[in-house]
Amino acid sequence: MPQPVAEWFSTWFDSPYYHLLYRDRNHSEAQAFIDELLVHLHPKPATRLLDLGCGKGRHAIYLSEKGYDVTGVDLSPESIDYARQYATEQLRFYVHDMRDPLPYGPFDFIFNLFTSFGYFANETENVVALRSAAAALRPGGKMVIDFMNTELTVRELVAREEKTVDGITFQLRRHLDNDFIVKEISFADREGQPQHFEERVRALSQERFEEYFQMAGLRLAEVLGDYHLAPYTEKTSPRMIFILKK
Structure with a gap:
């Protein structure tokens, strides 16, 4: 029998050249975005947070430094091996496929940042991933999905x-x-x-996302358009940042 073809993200994200190509990503911008989100969402000090698709853990580590209980999950064993050097009692990392049920919850907040969604060849798997995330959220918990503004x-x-x-x-x-x-x-x-x-990232519109959210039992609270959390405008906003509530 022919071997199944590996999904692009399972090989590319584990390559050292992936990290080389993107090594100049703006860490101060990422931290400023996290700061803005925390002010906007005002989680309580004992809040449990999940960084879904955490990569090497830069956002999870920063959130942990802010005093929260943080779990980071990612499909890449190489990235998780790297992130684990920063693990503490309040910060832990696991290799995990977001399509699978999350056994590490429940969480008060789930963050899916910097276009870490829409990679799957089968569109129904996007909904499966959202349902798994929703199941790991506490009632009243919130999820943040930060995606590119596809139209722009x-x-x-x-x-x-x-x-x-x-x-x-x-x-x-x-x-x-x-x-x-x-x-x-x-x-x-x-x-x-x-x-x-x-x-390969699916060119998802706001309308398509809203269909996914409905199927996953998540309510869309607001859509923001950039890392300063300005309102979303389809023609000009660089990002689509969805704030969702269970």
Whole structure:
């Protein structure tokens, strides 16, 4: 029998070149966003938080430093291995597929940040993931999904880009493929071997998200449009940040 093809995120996110390509991500901007969210949501000191799709744990670690009880989960074993060096009694990390039930709850807040959603080839799996998250929320708990503003992203898609980081030159190609925004990433690794990876994120509209939320039993409280939490405007906002309530 042929082996099933690995999902793109299970291989790319475990690659050291993924972390190299994105190593200049703005940490101070990410922390400022978290600060804004905490002021906006005002969680109580004993609040239990889940960082769903936590990567190497930068947001989970920062939330823990703020005094909250934090769990971080991610599909990438490499990322979780890295994050675990920061684990404490109030901060723990697990390898976990967001489509599977979450055994670590219940949580008062679940954060899904920086477009860590919409990766699955089968659209119904997006709803499965949201239902798993909703089941791990306490009644009255809140979930935050931070996604790109798809309409703006598609309109301003940069088809070709080249980026050199630490001696590795990445060729980036972006295009639409049916319902997905695709980024193809090609480069020669440190041994000179050609490498090719792909990122595929479903081009989800606000309306599609709202259908998902309804199916997952989550109520949409508000939609914010940037990391300063300005109201969402489809034509100009860089982000779609959904605040949901169970």
